[in-house]
Amino acid sequence: MNPAARIQAAIDLLDKITAAARDQGGSADTIIAKWFAERRYAGSKDRRAIRELVYDAIRMLGERPETGRAAMLALAGRRPELAEWFDGSPYGPAPIAPGEPIAEAGVLPRWLAEAFAASGLDSDEQEALLERAPLDIRVNTLKADPAVIQAEISGSVPLPCLPAGLRAPSDAPIEQLPSYKDGKLEVQDAGSQFVSLAAGVERGQHVIDLCAGGGGKTLALAAAMANHGSILACDIDRPRLSRLMPRAERAGVSIAETRLLNPNQERAMLADQTGRADVVLVDAPCSGTGTWRRNPEARWRLNPQRLDRYVATQAALLDIAADLVRPGGVLVHVVCSLLDAEGAGQAQAFLDRNPGWTVEPLALGAGTPRGPGVRFTPLRDSTDGFFVARMRRP
């Protein structure tokens, strides 16, 4: 493909990605993968170049653009060498017409920029959300020594304050490593590792991971418990939860079991667990504002109504979780969001409606205190954005 054809391909992809963002369709990564799967003629250099054009355009536009062409024209405005390829050649984009709509550059949609500022995140914090995320590893201490794995991954370095954490070069072929296949390591962002540590689980405890998904944090908890005790991993999403047990097996985790919940029937389906857990982790469904380094088009999907729905679901899940905690046990609220409505504000609202519960101090060596918990940000901590609070039942 010549440069003009690559630009037109990026425009076509951006059309699909903006439509999906508007209609709550698939992620940019999924759309790009499907598009390439249907176009075998695109070689690896074409794929890399097109992908880069698409993501560069997504990163520079805060508001969802009207069209892929308006998005690419914005990028061409910044990079004149691209504008030259709007030449009307057979597979390339039509020449630029005077007065054509050009998408406006920006970091976030306006309403979100306000919500971020109200959550104490200045423009530097906002811009850091669009940097490229590093490649972080959690060594599975049930099966391997972090120093040995570090020696296996050339160029990797230990992550400060994370005993099992490594940061690898972004192109390290992790999933091809025999150690990966043997369950000796997981790809897991440093922020995720910190909030798992914040749960403070101990060997022998009974732990409920209420929103376990595919088990990223379940496996980290099991390693922190040295595979002693029990973890009940729950979720309402069958496909996600069904990935957990095979991963646990690969990781040598034998203390986890899963329970698929029906939405709105969580309480009844967990009645046998009432007041039993030493620790309940609520890694709640959220806006994901902390993970936009990985999927920057997600900021075009969020709207105030969706955010309100997440906040209401989180509050309901915290109330369900509270009843599962034994007297003297702990409830851990986690979101991969930087917004107070989902993090500090949500945890404080829980404390306000549950007098007697107390906040546990967190000494993780990273993150910044925020309300009753700690927040991690890409700018300050070089992690995905997270909020975590640890609250003890009277």
Ligand SMILES: C[S@@+](CC[C@H](N)C(=O)[O-])C[C@H]1O[C@@H](n2cnc3c(N)ncnc32)[C@H](O)[C@@H]1O
């Ligand atoms: C942030 S993700 C969890 C990620 C997971 N803990 C990990 O570390 O990989 C939130 C999860 O909450 C689940 N969820 C949403 N509503 C739920 C509910 N009512 N009860 C339990 N889980 C729910 C979603 O299906 C999703 O898997």
